[in-house]
Amino acid sequence: MPDEGLDVPACVRAVQQGDEAAARALLAHLYPLVMKLVRAYRPRRTSEEDLAQIVFMKVFTKLDQYAGRVPLEHWVSRIAVNTCLNQIHAERVRPELRWADLSEAEEQVLQSLASTPADLEPSQGLASRELVAKLLAQLNPADRLVINLIHLEGKSVEEVRQLTGWSASLVKVRAFRARKKMRKHLALLLPDQDL
Numbered sequence: 001m002p003d004e005g006l007d008v009p010a011c012v013r014a015v016q017q018g019d020e021a022a023a024r025a026l027l028a029h030l031y032p033l034v035m036k037l038v039r040a041y042r043p044r045r046t047s048e049e050d051l052a053q054i055v056f057m058k059v060f061t062k063l064d065q066y067a068g069r070v071p072l073e074h075w076v077s078r079i080a081v082n083t084c085l086n087q088i089h090a091e092r093v094r095p096e097l098r099w100a101d102l103s104e105a106e107e108q109v110l111q112s113l114a115s116t117p118a119d120l121e122p123s124q125g126l127a128s129r130e131l132v133a134k135l136l137a138q139l140n141p142a143d144r145l146v147i148n149l150i151h152l153e154g155k156s157v158e159e160v161r162q163l164t165g166w167s168a169s170l171v172k173v174r175a176f177r178a179r180k181k182m183r184k185h186l187a188l189l190l191p192d193q194d195l
Helices: 008-016 020-041 048-061 072-090 104-115 122-137 141-152 157-164 168-189
Strands: none
Touching (some): 008 072, 020 072, 020 141, 072 141, 141 157
C-alpha cells in the first residue's frame, strides 16, 4: 500500500545519496502504479513480476536523471510504458488470429455481433473481453497502447500525449488507424459482414 504521506522529493534525494530505507519506501510507494501499467501493457510471454523488476531497475539506475520537472509518478509511468513497449517489440511474433483460435463463447459473441445490432447479453461479457484482447494482440505495440489508453482506460488525447511523448495529432492518427486495423481483423473473422 503506497504511503500517501511520503515526501517523494525528499525520498528521491535520500535514495540518490544511497539511503536503502528510502529506496524501500520509494519502491513501496511506486509499486501499485508500476504493476497497474505492467498488467495493462505486458507482452504475452513476459511475467508481470519480471517486467516490474526490469522497470524498477531502470527507475533506480536512472534516478539521477530525474530532474523533478514533472511528478515522479509521471516519470516512472513513462519508463514503465516504454519498457513494456520495448519488450513487446522484442517479442514481435504476431500470428494471425483465426476462427479456430477462438473459444466457443468468443464464437458466440462474434455470431451475436454479426446477426444482431443489439447489445450483447451480460453472460457474454467475459467472452467479449477475451475477444477484444485477441484483436488487440494483433496490433503493433504503439497501436495497442493507444487503444488501451483511450478506449479501455478512458484517457483523453492530452493525457495520452503526456504519457507517451507523442504529439496530439499523432495520438489521434494512431487511434484512428488502430481502430481501422481492429475492424479489419474482425472482418477476417466475419467475412460475410460489412463492418
